[in-house]
Amino acid sequence: MLRRTMLSLLPASIVAGQEAKVDDPKLPPVAPIKVSTTEVIVPITVTDDKGRFVSDLDQEHFKIFEDGREQKIIYFNRERNQPIVIGFLLDVSNASRQHWKVFQEAAIDLVQTLLPGDKKYSGYLVSYGTEAELQVNTTSDPESIMAKIRKIKPGGGAALFDAVYMACTSRDLVKGEPIEPRRIIVIIGDGHDSASKKGLEEVQELAQRNLVTIYGVSTVAFGFVSEGEKLLLKLTDATGGRVEAPLNKGLYKDISGYLSTPSDEGNYAIKVGTGGYASEIAKGMFRAIANVAGEITTQYVIRYAPGDTDSAKVFRKLRVEVVGYPNLRIRHREGYYPYNP
Secondary structure, three states: OOOOOOOOOOOOOOOOOOOOOOOOOOOOOOOOOOOOOOOEEEEEEEEOOOOOEOOOOOHHHEEEEEOOEEEOEEEEEOOOOOOEEEEEEEEOOHHHOOOHHHHHHHHHHHHHHHOOOOOOEEEEEEEEOOOEEEEEEEEOOHHHHHHHHHHOOOOOOOOHHHHHHHHHHOOOOOOOOOOOOEEEEEEEEOOOOOOOOOOHHHHHHHHHHOOEEEEEEEOOOOOOOOHHHHHHHHHHHHHOOOEEOOOOOOOOOOOOOOOOOOOOOOOOOOOOOOHHHHHHHHHHHHHHHHHHHHHHOOOEEEEEOOOOOOOOOOOEEEEEEEOOOOOOEEEOOOEEOOOOO
16 A cells, blocks of 8 residues: 655654554545654765766765854765665656657666665656556566666656645655665656646655655757756756766767768758667666666765744755855755644
């Protein structure tokens, strides 16, 4: 049976090991569990000016501020391969048809990379076409997720926001969330939404309240512009993740003749429909998967106890600084909500 509510909110106020209660199916859905804030957990990614991960910093290099006030760090971790529970959100709308096989294989590769069969790594699969559907509930077994991905056929609209909502509310929890394991979502799709009942702001706030970090692997092809990419950026930026756009920015960067070979369909050195084009599409997707997987497993984790927890229903803004390294790029969630609405 699915749990109807995740440990909503929690800037890590739960004691590790507490789980949400399972609703009685004969009763109407209950309100989210209310828990006061005693700790805030902040995953942090640090890169240099070339985008390479910086993974050898110590606690004394970090300062964290809540609404401009510096906080005392009470927990610091920089170990690789920390426990995570990851939601794989796969776009199965009509927009995915052209390169569906590539997207399928890329999603399978991501599952294999992030779910090695160890119990400290868990995942679940949500597909979204005209409706969002929980295809595989939370599990440490990658085979069940990969088998389901192989069977899925694309078609219909795109209910992306409903899929994010489902990922935050309608799956089994792992003991210890969201402190350990941390919560991650990876969206493989073009970001557009044409069928959701939920809205962007609603699911963005829900993800922030549930301490979910969202990543995107954009499937928008080179030469095309999608409003959906802007939506992906909003979701990822707000939660501390980012978007990889492998088919739009890097497809031709290493190819001699880019924009110099005249042809009827455009000045493209690799033509759509050829083996070379398909090969570059596949390479781009797999590079993106490797980049996302590398970032998820190479993060610092900081926890602190906020000094003021009296202002309910107020969004608290976060800022992280790395002392002594001004050229480093730091990415983390924009903030958190200390209580349920």
